Amino acid sequence: MDRQPHLEGDLVALRPLQPDDWDALFAIASQREIWAMHPAHNRWQEPVFRAFFADALAQGGALAVIARASGALIGSSRFQGYDPAAGGSLEIGWTFLGQAYWGRGYNREMKRLMLAHAFTSVERVDFHVGEGNWRSRRALANIGAWLDESRTEDVDVPGIGTVRHLFYVIDRAGFAGGPLAA
Incomplete structure (x- = not known):
């Protein structure tokens, strides 16, 4: 599976994140409110974000999000944890x-x-979200993801402590019949 594709919609274009995206991406990431509900709520700080950015590049699945109307870099996301077993997941x-x-x-x-x-390559997509991150949990529910109540993970977040994470899931059939279906 290609984890760094070029994808394009009406509002956004996605492309592989590059080292020279640092300045533009940190300018966005330094907005403290972005991280207020996030388990790593200190990610607006340059040293913390620098580690996040380096990991994004090292993992190989990071994407830059570009606003098509302006051409500005407006954020980032990742494909990670690809597992081809049992129909595939990531x-x-x-x-x-x-x-x-x-x-x-x-x-x-x-x-x-x-x-x-x-979903051209896998049967299931997982989303790992901090239990107290209601903004992300609501956004996931709005795109058709469901909470897998059988799975949780306690994650050590550097500089923060242990944070309970939940798993939301969308499978291929749920996507095809869900709110994001084309």
């Missing part, structure tokens, strides 16, 4: 957008593009 996550793009269809379109791409 995780979509590490997503953030600048506040100016919240609630305007950008995240929805980005997720639709990413899910449509993923």
